[in-house]
Amino acid sequence: MSGIPRDAHRELRERLGGYALGHGDPAERAAVRAHLDGCTACRAELAELAPVAARLADIDPDHLDETPQAPPGLGDAVLARIAAEERRGPRRVAERRRLRTRIAAGVAAAGIAAAGAGVGWLLRPVPDAGPLEAVPVRIEDADIDARADIVPHTWGVEVKLSGSGFTAGEVYSVTVRESDGDEVPAGAFLGVGPAELDCNLNSPVLRSDATGFDVLDADGSVVLSSRF
Ligand SMILES: [Zn+2]
Structure with missing residues (x-):
């Protein structure tokens, strides 16, 4: 952005979002265009904003x-x-x-x-909707009732856990097990007692490397596990 005053750049940059959405009067839009002509950084930013603006245009105005x-x-x-x-x-x-x-x-x-x-x-980005794979769960805590599906994403396995009976206010953590036995953290959730909860837990372990998952209570005891 050689030759472009820093302040002008900053100000124009803040208006790029509106510009991408087609906002602004003709004079304002012309000013943005003039700046874009000479500013690679703002052109690159506009290129990133454009798909977002396109998604906005698809949203139901109702x-x-x-x-x-x-x-x-x-x-x-x-x-x-x-x-x-x-x-x-x-x-x-x-x-x-x-x-x-x-x-x-x-x-x-x-x-x-x-x-x-x-x-x-x-x-928010729409997650790629992979196929759901129901997996067996072994429950170690009589108060808990739960089921699980996994979704093989390109970035790793997602565990979709539904159930009730997780102690209200207790933090549960979830790990996905790799074929070499390593346990990889996949997130945590708070128990809500008898109420039903639905949790999506994401791990960076690919489906082909994942052999199961465990849910641990605050003491680190396994309350639920799955092997697949
Ligand atoms: Zn600029």
Whole structure:
């Protein structure tokens, strides 16, 4: 962006979203276009915004005035995730900090998306809908009733866990087992007692390497396991 004043660049950059959506009067749009002509960085950013703008155009306008809400349990899920990481024992400080930063960034992005334009949650990426594979579960805690499916994604196995009887307020963590016996963290959730819960837990283990999963209570005891 040689020759372009930094402030002009910053200001124009903030208007790229509106530009991509077709907003702005002709003079404003002309100003953005003029800047785009000379600014590679803003052209690249516009190229990234364009698909989002296209998705917005597909959204049913009848739903635009609905108040967007964060998915129920988002805050709890985040706290559970942090608690599970804390519990996991001695970890390098930098590693924890990185995780916390990532979670905070994710929550911030979610909040911003929810506040923006009344359509925030519709902008979340649509997961690739892989085939559901029902898997057997072995329950070690008589209070728990649960079933599970897994979904083989290109990025790893997703465990879809449904059930009830997980102690209210207790943090449960889930690990996916690899063929070499390693247990890879796949997330955590909070028990809600007798109420039914549906949890999606994502792991970076590919279906071809995954041989099962375990659900551990706050003490680290396995309350439920699956082998497939
Ligand atoms: Zn620029």
